[in-house]
Amino acid sequence: xxxxxxxxxxGYLKMPTALKRFYVLVSLIILAxxxxxxxxxxxxxxxxxxxxxxxxxxxxxxxxxxxSPYPVLHVETEAGIESHLMVMTGKFGADAFASAHxxxxxxxxxxxxxxxxxxxxxxxxxxxxTPAEQSSSTQEGSALSTVAARTLGPATLTGExxxxxxxxxxxxxxxxxxxxxxxxxxxxxxxxxxxxxxxxSTGDKFGYIVMQPDGSSASQLLAKRAATQATLSGELIxxxxxxxxxxxxxxxxxxxx
Amino acid sequence: MSAGYKTVGWxxxxxxxxxxxxxxxxxxxxxxxxxxxxxYAGDEALSPIIxxxxxxxxxxxxxxxxxxxxxxxxRLNHRFLPLLYNRRHLGVSTFIIALLHAFLAVFWYHSFGSxxxxxxxxxxxxxxxxxxxxxxxxxxxxxLVILFLxxxxxxxxxxxxxGAPLWKALHMxxxxxxxxxxxxxxxxxxxxxxxxxxxxxxxxSVALVGGLHIVAAFRRSGADMTSESTDWVDAGPWxxxxxxxxxxxDMGNDERVALFRYDDTKLCAVANACQHQNxxxxxGCVKNGKIVCPWHGYEYRPEDGRSPPPFTEKxxxxxxxxxxxxxxxxxxxxxxxxxxxxxxxxxxTHG
Numbered sequence: 262x263x264x265x266x267x268x269x270x271x272g273y274l275k276m277p278t279a280l281k282r283f284y285v286l287v288s289l290i291i292l293a294x295x296x297x298x299x300x301x302x303x304x305x306x307x308x309x310x311x312x313x314x315x316x317x318x319x320x321x322x323x324x325x326x327x328x329s330p331y332p333v334l335h336v337e338t339e340a341g342i343e344s345h346l347m348v349m350t351g352k353f354g355a356d357a358f359a360s361a362h363x364x365x366x367x368x369x370x371x372x373x374x375x376x377x378x379x380x381x382x383x384x385x386x387x388x389x390x391t392p393a394e395q396s397s398s399t400q401e402g403s404a405l406s407t408v409a410a411r412t413l414g415p416a417t418l419t420g421e422x423x424x425x426x427x428x429x430x431x432x433x434x435x436x437x438x439x440x441x442x443x444x445x446x447x448x449x450x451x452x453x454x455x456x457x458x459x460x461x462s463t464g465d466k467f468g469y470i471v472m473q474p475d476g477s478s479a480s481q482l483l484a485k486r487a488a489t490q491a492t493l494s495g496e497l498i499x500x501x502x503x504x505x506x507x508x509x510x511x512x513x514x515x516x517x518x
Numbered sequence: 519m520s521a522g523y524k525t526v527g528w529x530x531x532x533x534x535x536x537x538x539x540x541x542x543x544x545x546x547x548x549x550x551x552x553x554x555x556x557x558y559a560g561d562e563a564l565s566p567i568i569x570x571x572x573x574x575x576x577x578x579x580x581x582x583x584x585x586x587x588x589x590x591x592x593r594l595n596h597r598f599l600p601l602l603y604n605r606r607h608l609g610v611s612t613f614i615i616a617l618l619h620a621f622l623a624v625f626w627y628h629s630f631g632s633x634x635x636x637x638x639x640x641x642x643x644x645x646x647x648x649x650x651x652x653x654x655x656x657x658x659x660x661x662l663v664i665l666f667l668x669x670x671x672x673x674x675x676x677x678x679x680x681g682a683p684l685w686k687a688l689h690m691x692x693x694x695x696x697x698x699x700x701x702x703x704x705x706x707x708x709x710x711x712x713x714x715x716x717x718x719x720x721x722x723s724v725a726l727v728g729g730l731h732i733v734a735a736f737r738r739s740g741a742d743m744t745s746e747s748t749d750w751v752d753a754g755p756w757x758x759x760x761x762x763x764x765x766x767x768d769m770g771n772d773e774r775v776a777l778f779r780y781d782d783t784k785l786c787a788v789a790n791a792c793q794h795q796n797x798x799x800x801x802g803c804v805k806n807g808k809i810v811c812p813w814h815g816y817e818y819r820p821e822d823g824r825s826p827p828p829f830t831e832k833x834x835x836x837x838x839x840x841x842x843x844x845x846x847x848x849x850x851x852x853x854x855x856x857x858x859x860x861x862x863x864x865x866x867t868h869g
Contacts, residue, residue: 268596268597269596269803269810270596270599270603271815272532272600272603272814272815273529276600280597280600283597287601288538291542292541292542292545295543295545295546295580296549298546298576298580299545299546299547299550299553299573300553302572302576302715303549303550303553303557303572305715306558306564307713309562309564310562311562312561351630351631352630352632353632433563433565434565434710437710438654438705438709439706439710440627441642442627442638442643442655443642446631446633450631485645487643
């Protein structure tokens with residue numbers, strides 16, 4: 262048997278030749294495993310949808326601002342009314358800045374957040390909302406005097422309660438258990454909550470903005486249930502191109518417990 | 519070995535170790551970002567910060583798994599000792615990668631809201647009503663604090679001032695940290711994963727770390743000579759000890775002794791625990807007339823258990839005798855650094 266001294270490693274001495282060959286192999290295996298594992302895990306990630314947060318340049322959109330239960334800018338287009346949810350930078354709703362402009366024509370400047378047919382505007386300060394007549398000629402849309410809310414009937418829906426800002430494109434993915442704490446903080450800050458219902462056969466996602474039975478914000482109410490699966494019942498309402506679920510009283514009691 | 523302290527002790531072997539480690543880390547992260555970018559671009563692009571968080575977290579998890587495998591692997595096969603030699607740099611690097619992951623997570627998921635970000639880590643996204651609902655990030659945060667503690671005390675300054683037993687006990691906290699990280703992954707990323715890869719990663723890690731430790735412990739108990747309750751402990755035939763190597767004897771009183779045979783005919787016994795990090799001297803060798811610790815190369819003279827000047831470490835020594843072809847070690851240890859006769863096998867057998 263070979264003398265063990267020949268292959269015994271002492272850190273501050275030159276590595277024995279036999280060990281050197283072994284460690285060339287070990288190093289190559291470690292590097293290959295690092296690359297392969299990284300490739301496999303990265304490649305297995307799921308898509309987070311097509312949401313985008315367009316922070317390259319702000320856009321200015323004009324329309325009718327309503328603030329109940331959440332700030333929404335309704336814009337009349339050739340295809341119909343396009344409704345833009347409004348939020349603040351960070352994890353805050355835009356209620357504080359928008360409430361002074363309820364039911365008025367305004368121009369809003371902010372970063373666009375879009376996913377599928379959903380639209381959102383992220384504003385930074387109250388100066389981002391200006392009366393329509395004072396805004397620039399780059400505005401889109403035209404004057405709307407009112408946007409009617411249409412009741413579609415009772416509904417019971419099962420899906421994930423998410424914060425609409427992250428889900429629509431600020432965070433990708435902006436849903437699921439890992440995102441739960443963020444969603445909770447967002448809802449505590451007043452970001453509109455949305456129940457996302459997935460069609461298991463097609464993978465299509467449908468979003469319903471949730472409000473309380475009295476038509477007020479349900480953000481705080483649902484904060485602790487963010488990023489969890491829930492079955493919610495209430496009245497389905499359409500306003501502009503947004504669908505709302507107005508919770509019924511029993512649902513409210515269940516969520517308050 | 520060093521007679522003084524340096525901020526970071528580097529030598530050629532450590533530099534090569536660190537270079538390969540960081541090339542692997544950078545390769546892992548760059549590969550992760552590139553593959554994700556190729557898979558999801560344009561409107562489907564994932565958030566770069568989230569992708570980076572995922573790259574850092576999986577990288578840190580794999581590094582910690584490797585880190586925990588090195589000890590038992592080196593006990594099972596001495597060829598893995600070079601991985602153990604610079605394990606502290608791997609540990610500190612693991613902490614740095616985990617810290618970057620945590621920083622991004624706090625910045626991205628917990629900041630910019632109405633809740634203090636650190637408070638949010640422990641209170642948002644769950645409750646403490648049931649074990650299954652505890653916020654998964656809390657497990658990660660506690661693990662990170664432990665890893666910080668270990669990284670901050672990984673220097674020989676702390677090793678010396680805390681003493682090897684306390685230092686070693688402190689660094690055994692890496693196991694609770696690892697368990698917390700497993701819980702962190704189970705409660706977080708694993709819940710969102712439907713690729714099947716993360717469960718394989720976690721189960722593989724647990725199986726590898728657990729399996730290696732069990733096998734190494736089993737091998738160790740089989741390899742140890744166990745003493746009887748006499749004043750002298752029969753260590754078996756001296757021919758069973760390879761030249762310039764040792765066998766480890768369990769003295770039955772929570773002490774273990776490394777019994778060396780060197781220069782073909784000489785026998786000596788010393789305490790098994792190195793004064794540096796309590797490394798197993800019985801797995802070491804005799805090189806240039808000195809007992810060498812397998813972990814970091816600390817040296818002791820066989821005749822008195824003292825490190826050669828200018829070093830000052832001392833270990834307990836033991837009397838040895840040979841009867842027939844059997845070696846016996848006296849149960850009672852001599853004070854650290856005590857010189858005693860070195861037994862020559864030839865003298866005994868032919869005397």
